[in-house]
Amino acid sequence: MIPLPLGRVAEITSGALTGQADPGAVVRGPVVIDSRAAEPGSLFVAIRGERADGHDFAAQALASGAAAVLASRPVDGPAVVVGDVVAALARLAHAVVTDLPKATVVGVTGSAGKTSTKDLLARLTARIGPTVAPVGSYNNEIGHPLTVLKADEDTRFLVLELSARNAGHIAYLAEIAPPSIGVVLNVGTAHLGVFGGKEAIAAAKGELPEALPSSGVAVLNLDDPLVAAMSGRTSARVLYFGRSASAHVRAVEETLDDRGRARFTLVTPAGEADVALRLHGAHAVENALAAAAAAHELGLPVAAIAEELSLAEPRSRWRMEVTDRADGVTVINDSYNANPDSMRAAFAAMHALAAHRRKFAVVAALRELGDDAPELNAGVGHLAAGAGLEALVVVGENADQIIAGAPGAIHAPDVDTAVAELTGRLAPGDVVLIKGPRAAALEKVAEALLGGDAR
Numbered sequence: 001m002i003p004l005p006l007g008r009v010a011e012i013t014s015g016a017l018t019g020q021a022d023p024g025a026v027v028r029g030p031v032v033i034d035s036r037a038a039e040p041g042s043l044f045v046a047i048r049g050e051r052a053d054g055h056d057f058a059a060q061a062l063a064s065g066a067a068a069v070l071a072s073r074p075v076d077g078p079a080v081v082v083g084d085v086v087a088a089l090a091r092l093a094h095a096v097v098t099d100l101p102k103a104t105v106v107g108v109t110g111s112a113g114k115t116s117t118k119d120l121l122a123r124l125t126a127r128i129g130p131t132v133a134p135v136g137s138y139n140n141e142i143g144h145p146l147t148v149l150k151a152d153e154d155t156r157f158l159v160l161e162l163s164a165r166n167a168g169h170i171a172y173l174a175e176i177a178p179p180s181i182g183v184v185l186n187v188g189t190a191h192l193g194v195f196g197g198k199e200a201i202a203a204a205k206g207e208l209p210e211a212l213p214s215s216g217v218a219v220l221n222l223d224d225p226l227v228a229a230m231s232g233r234t235s236a237r238v239l240y241f242g243r244s245a246s247a248h249v250r251a252v253e254e255t256l257d258d259r260g261r262a263r264f265t266l267v268t269p270a271g272e273a274d275v276a277l278r279l280h281g282a283h284a285v286e287n288a289l290a291a292a293a294a295a296h297e298l299g300l301p302v303a304a305i306a307e308e309l310s311l312a313e314p315r316s317r318w319r320m321e322v323t324d325r326a327d328g329v330t331v332i333n334d335s336y337n338a339n340p341d342s343m344r345a346a347f348a349a350m351h352a353l354a355a356h357r358r359k360f361a362v363v364a365a366l367r368e369l370g371d372d373a374p375e376l377n378a379g380v381g382h383l384a385a386g387a388g389l390e391a392l393v394v395v396g397e398n399a400d401q402i403i404a405g406a407p408g409a410i411h412a413p414d415v416d417t418a419v420a421e422l423t424g425r426l427a428p429g430d431v432v433l434i435k436g437p438r439a440a441a442l443e444k445v446a447e448a449l450l451g452g453d454a455r
């Protein structure tokens, strides 16, 4: 981060210096919420969570050299005491990012594919200049400012993932680090329960294009009508990506190889180039096009974009990891998370990858879908039932909702039972898809099946 004297931190956050804090002591970062990650010069942010209170770990952070604690009450040592730590963190991040001399902020949102797209785009922008991007899905009101605070004078690009858990959430994140480019991938059915409808989800995602200045660029998916319609909610210039002929940045002549990896010609206003993705699934094309469109806007030549996209491996775990066991069983581990849209994408990828092979799937009931849960889970069952599987194993709670759409599916109360059910059935050459919501932790099934082969 940009070094800041404690006095300045207090000024930005309207905080009070306590515990004999020296206003001239310099915070150099990293700004951390985990006391174990504190280093000399760190600012330790004491968050009071449901299970633990960060204030209890202040002494540990200070012992590791933290310059001070950002806290809501005095601690045993130098602190900046504020009324609301999370709000103070946001103000600090905002002040730092608006002072960065040469950083461009790019925000990515959508129902599925934010992390994958952010990872791709960060790889592309790194070709142009120093890039800061969050690890994994650090995309909420705490992870977002912490990521922003990693930037320093040299940072050229901040590639940020913005998640919408509720209306107003993206607007809040966009205010912390105002993006000049905003990418919207898709409007799906993730968190349907919280929002109560696809239109409400679209309204929330639309806060990103809305937050852009007129000098900015909204990068919108022309293939998703609810996203394309966001052109009416921004004063920024619109750049469309997609598969349709009228998209500014598009994929033509798209094919999937026998590993479910896409090849296509990337067409941009600056020319075209061939791409061969190492990522699995046709949905990766959507993410690649979104990243390509933003990178094109930032001035990266199309040849470099195509080259980097073709080199990219999954950076964040458990998203379409395809591994062959020694006995020839192929495991598709897409257990990071699931919603109805990404379920469809995963089954489509398996279909491409497993032509003429015996197919199995392990799934778990989707969560956060509110009243629509039974219907949408039955839809997942229906999808699986139509996928030509040898067997479908449904793990854990509310399995009956999926089985309602897939009579004959096997119910496994827990991961161990699921593994046992599969192990008895698998033969060399088979393909297993593993996909469920984060809470179901189905990566344990993949780990058990892969044993020493797990990546």
Ligand SMILES: Nc1ncnc2c1ncn2[C@@H]1O[C@H](COP(=O)(O)OP(=O)(O)OP(=O)(O)O)[C@@H](O)[C@H]1O
Pocket (backbone or CB within 6 Å): 110, 111, 112, 113, 114, 115, 116, 117, 137, 139, 163, 185, 186, 283, 284, 286, 287, 319, 320, 334, 335, 336, 337, 338, 341, 342, 343, 345
């Ligand atoms: N464009 C897409 N359309 C549909 N599914 C996708 C797309 N991109 C990725 N997925 C699938 O969605 C799941 C989550 O991917 P990813 O982590 O990139 O999304 P995310 O939007 O960051 O999710 P989260 O909201 O949990 O942070 C993975 O299973 C992945 O295979």
Ligand SMILES: [Mg+2]
Pocket (backbone or CB within 6 Å): 114, 115, 116, 136, 137, 139, 161
């Ligand atoms: Mg994510």
